[in-house]
Amino acid sequence: MAKRKIDVCLTPDLLHLYEFKDRIVVVVDILRATSCMTTAFAHGVKEIIPVAELEECRKLKEQGFIAAAERNGSKVEGFELDNSPFSYMNPKLKGKSIAVTTTNGTLAISKSKESVAVVIGSFLNISALANFLKSQPQNVLILCAGWKGKFNLEDSLFAGALTEALKDDFDSECDSPLAAQYLYNYVKTDIVNFLQKSSHVKRLKRLGIEKDIEFCLTSDQYEVIPFLKGDKLIKMESNFTYNQVGA
């Protein structure tokens, strides 16, 4: 296969500058939305409906969905689930449909629906995801959820890790994959300590969730790849091919 292109959109506020057609978009919100989604499917959740607005999520709850809502790092009152990956390891969620809204992650998914295919990335499933992308003929855009429109370190580091994993098959289209890749290679032996300085980790530590952070930065815990089918995220089956994505 010819070399494909990889680009990184550092925040959803720069989405207007990027090409979506003919592209697989990898949505990333390491702390913690996409790490939770990966964990949920690995533990048997049937489907996840990501919605951008809190009100939409509340309506789905009224329709019988299990609902998860987080704003600024904390669970919103009146919803069952928070934004910790450990909450999604609960056997009671097996086979269930969940509606999710988070500060940054679900908004990024909503915005990237124009693309041909949307998949969910996290350190937890990075190798499975890299192998899938290598097997597909399409270019890739990594969309970092960031923090309220701004660049953040943890999503950019994941973008760098994925760019590094794909370097033999994909060329960087612009400077952001290169910068992310350099950053990742600089700190890869000690990401957890490196991220202690990041603004979001400081914010989350005030909420007492060090265990979440450490888990979300652990590579290759799961083989699942969640992807968007219509308005729902479901688990990709093995032997899945590109043409089915987004179908």
Next chain:
Amino acid sequence: MAKRKIDVCLTPDLLHLYEFKDRIVVVVDILRATSCMTTAFAHGVKEIIPVAELEECRKLKEQGFIAAAERNGSKVEGFELDNSPFSYMNPKLKGKSIAVTTTNGTLAISKSKESVAVVIGSFLNISALANFLKSQPQNVLILCAGWKGKFNLEDSLFAGALTEALKDDFDSECDSPLAAQYLYNYVKTDIVNFLQKSSHVKRLKRLGIEKDIEFCLTSDQYEVIPFLKGDKLIKMESNFTYNQVGA
């Protein structure tokens, strides 16, 4: 003096997310607008009027200004000056007024006029600039001109170099100064080679301006600090204090 805050806006397309009030904005377009401006004042140019639109620049030319216009790395036909720092070393420009428009740099200046003060940064005057900022009580926002709204490596590296130079007096407000600082510290011993891979350097090399690139990445050639007074950039006099900036 209490520690102040430093933030980095990676591209003008993220300006809406940043605070401008009570802030000195450092506008950076290393290749090549702000490097040219620094060089121009160091060689005796009296004033520079940065304009965002080509048409505005053309009108100033008709009013007798020496006019410089660049788009996509090349001089626009009908204008006297291009965007090479070496063009601004010409003794004939001493004492002259110049109108300048470039792809990214002047647009960044226009957008940052809401701030209290706008200064021009480049590797060429980085230590003089750092000393000035240390002496002022205000927070700092480094505004990278980027490339057509996107992140670029050379401006971010400068932002990292300035953040590093200011680290004893300023705390990073967000993740972007941290990331820029890490990148800079990673490559500081060999910035020119490192940037060979960047998209803009590749673009400029096709235009045959390696000499410009090398010069623009050289630290501390000049002591001048251009700053915006009304609509014009002029050279800051020594013993300048913050209250005068933007006055």
